[in-house]
Amino acid sequence: MLVRKARLHDASNVYDLVNSLSHDGTLLKRSFAEVCENIRDFTVAVSDSGIFLGCGALHLYGPHLSEVRSIVIKPEARAQGAGGRILGALIDEAEEHGIQSVCLFTRIPDFFFKYGFRVVEDKTELPDKIFKDCQTCPRLHRCDEVAMVRGRIPRVSILGPRIEAEQLVRIGG
Template sequence: MALSPVLEPPASPFPFLPTTTIIPTASSLFPHSRIAPSQARSTTLRSEPKTIFLRTRKAQSQDARAIHQLIESFSHDGTLLPRSYAEVCANIRTFTVVETHTHQFLGCAALHIYGPHLAEIRSIVVRPDIKGRGAGGQLVHELLRQANARGIGCVCLFTRIPSFFKHFHFYVTERQALHDKVLKDCIHCSRRNACDETAMALGELPVSPDNPQNDTFLPRHHSELVQLQL
């Protein structure tokens, strides 16, 4: 695959998305506060004495052990929700990994799709020795590209570092607005009454199924939201 950090985006299914070439940096990915359509999947990590290319790809079965071990190392203190090895294996298709051009595993993230109205970025984590060097941003960029390619209207997440995701124009929302996420995880979480994570979203907030005027998940046209779990 080409390792160029700048690629021409495809035609976007969202008429409001930018159509110009996007350079995959945190400050320029989403100038219009929308899910980016760029296909760029690689960047460079500068270190001494050489430049290392980073790239993302869909996880494969042989990545499950490394993914599970990395998530587990951050779950003991509550940074990440714990996920068993069996769960990682069963959901391996939802994961994307970031690695060097020599296939050195650096981190992972998952995109859980609830439907065309909502997807969630989950279990996003990079190795401690690589933090602050672009690997996390590369994962976010790639998952948003995947969501855009599938026509997802809104991407959400829970996080303790909202400032990081604001670089991608995610913004804070009420967790109750993310009905699918609440039903899937929040009502079963031991910290549900004392949660210290911030709900964030990007895209168009889905209409609640409890709204009597809307019996299907149709996008609202007045807000943009996203939620992530770190």
């Protein structure tokens, strides 16, 4: 198995796989144009014979935070280690950029514990993620994902205001 940075010719496979899990809300639906625009964020796993097995992306918010997103493995390729290898490559990439805080939102937290992620009880502690994606998510007010972070939670936000828990309570959040 080879784990490598995605290339533009991988966009169709990434698009198909990510959107195969968007109908039930597991992943956010992505347009083909969006996948192409962000293909450099993706890392893919391919079999020794070149068959696409899965993908994951690392979104950079800034020097304070990155996010693992769209990590998904084809059903027939699960339990072969592709998910762990992709995740490891994404963590390494964040570290190469000097980013010590890596977050993600998931419904399968047990997979991520063994890679040093821990649960973030208060999602508002990740305001860049909330501002970037949660505002447009169809599950905004009924989110069933677990927020997780590897490293320390950043004390800065660059996309929107950092809302403290007390402020959120006052405004009805």
